[in-house]
Amino acid sequence: MNKFNPDGQLVIEQPFLRIPHEQTKKAYRLSQKYLEKDLAFVNNHAGELVKQAKKQQLASRAQDGSAASSSATAHKLLDSMLNRLTMLKRKLSDTKADETMYLHRSKLRSVHLNELCTMTSTQDPGYEAWSHTRLNRLLVDYMFRKGYHQSATKLAHDQTIRDFADFELFRESATIEQSLRDQNCAKCLQWCSDNKSALRKVKSSLEFDLHLQEFIELARSQQTRIAIQYAKKHLLPWSETHQRQIEQAMGLLAFSALTTCEPYKQLYDTSRWQHLIDHFRTDNFSLNALADPAPLLLTLQTGLSALKCHHCYHDEDRNINCPVCQTETLGKLAESLPYSHQVNSNLVCRISGHLMNEDNPPMKLPNGRVYSYQSLQAMAVENNGEVKCPVTGQEFLFSEAKKLFIS
Template sequence: MSTGKLNTEGIMLFEQPFARVPYENYRKVFRTSQKSIEKELGSVQTAANDIAKRTKSADSDPEDAVKAVEGMITRVENLKRKLADLQSSAGTPTIDVMRERFKHLKNVEDMQTPNDPEFTRWADTRLDRWLVDWSLRNGKEKTAKMIADDRGVERLVDIDLFSDIRRIEDALKQRSCTEALAWCSENKSALRKAKNTLEFDLRLQEYIELARAGKNLEAIAYSKKHLLPWQETHLPQIRQAAALLCYPPTTTCTPYKRLYDTSRWDALIQSFRLAIYNLSTLPSEPLLHLAMYAGLASLKLPACYDQQTKNVDCPVCDPSLGKLAEEVPFSHHVNSTIVCRITGRIMDEDNMPMAFPTNGQVYSREALEDMAARNNGAVNDPQTGETCEFSALRRLFIS
């Protein structure tokens, strides 16, 4: 392990979503509280103005004024109760999560080197978090909860967020847009700021389902209410949707056959997931994959994909990790590094590469010496079967 200074900045590159998710949750609580306050206090202000006007009138009834004041008091008490429930159920727990996560990140600043035992423990916790993240993204919620509970990282992972994602995706799989549209309503301003069109896509799909069911009048009414407000940015799609009513679900006309295609539901699920990831600043790939990409990119060589030159100790040569490594570029090595195909060890001045005299196959001196000791001085090429005396091998020099 390196004994240099700990690269704190590099570590923090992975941690933005870690701190951002609870922050966004608390912003949602704040926006909900703000809307409730504006709605209820607006009504109280209106009622207060009415009372003020009535008291100036000669025929005003004191009992009506008292009833109005009591109504105002009831509204304020209901608002107070609603805000208290919201704060206790979501606000305070979210603040506690934020505090725990920032404390976890601050601990890294006090560590000097990767050899610090405290950093090893911190890195183990980070790996636990990444394993939970991977499990949640792959639908293994029970596994994620077991890991989080066993390792004590419940406040450092986003199980609730992914539970909501799964709930909404399950509804989309059942061909219902209700849950996803409710989520869009809660996050309307953020989606608008990001210029995300998920809500329109969901509305269009609901319109298509009405057309599929032959409910043309309902589809026209739905279009006027939910699609026409998007005409400034989606007029071509709205026009095509209007023409859809002239075509049955069995049509072979390509543009309308594509609209009726049920694979659009899968596209909606993917669009929703990307939208919620974007709003939560979560990467589309699991954090575990991103970390592994960094390591695989430093090891990946063309030889890793050659069946004749695979190294048993190379992660990229492993079938499963090699598949993941396909996403990253080949590593750039200024100096040559040659690895023995028998032992998996690097060949250098202390373990010279040796070549067979006829076919030129190269292996490490250590591997061939061990082979010669077991075969009375003879060595055998595991690739071609060529046999010769150890003394006949040619020594090579690395440049």
């Protein structure tokens, strides 16, 4: 019973390794973007500098006054190039530091998961410590997702698992989601711009939805001329895939925000902001290999699926020691799970929670309820030979209970 299959546990750990890997790739792409953009700027200025040098040479030969002007222009170009290269060095230094940090996290996480593969039983000396670390990082991840950033950060610090927590990713996500709650699309649009190629690969329409919402807000405030200009610039490029939505949006210009006419009433509905938050969260999880639902919930559901049976949701059959039977807590999490298929069952006493076997046989009361011998005997000792059924409240003599033999 103490043996386990590490591969089965590692199946749900893929995001744990993939997140720093994806973050490393993102930092590398960002550094490439900086290089291409800034080097193109420097090359253009270098070409202009060559032209100014030729002009200065010709002016010197002609001995006119334009030589000084060309020299001043050349100095400005050199200063601009130097400033741009200095900024590039600083930005590349930052991205390099990020890459190093994410690679370090990947290494530590790989070592952590590899520890599990060296164990063969839950009785292994290191298994309890490993499980404790896993529980803490799952809790940190869940708290970050729910917005409890200070608590998550403190737990990560106290348990020395900073490298197992994705602080930067969740903080950026929280900032963008808060801006959307404040009905501001700017930060989310910038995020879309930074991840344009990745969003295109997954065929995301988030950027269009954000531009559409900004158009709706312009229509809501009756800024018709600005709204039309905005639509030409930001909505028309999407006409090939979102023609119908664009046509409906343009119709908003003929209706006020108080209209009851569909679909314009729905377009003006402020609940669209929550839709944008959900859309961003989905795309963000997809791009960063974040599991949805949270790994903590997946882990709990994995265990609950092995315990759930048809008796768990019948009041008269619930077991106080069964987590699925706790319908207000873990039972809610197990509602959508299938029932477990149990070929060999274990009988558990409803009173004590102990297994009923040959050393603690099941005993049947006259009302048909079954409890363990040890529980009924302990109850009889305290009540002058009488036992009370905890489900029905009926009282019987301990001698009336009959031993059951299971075949």
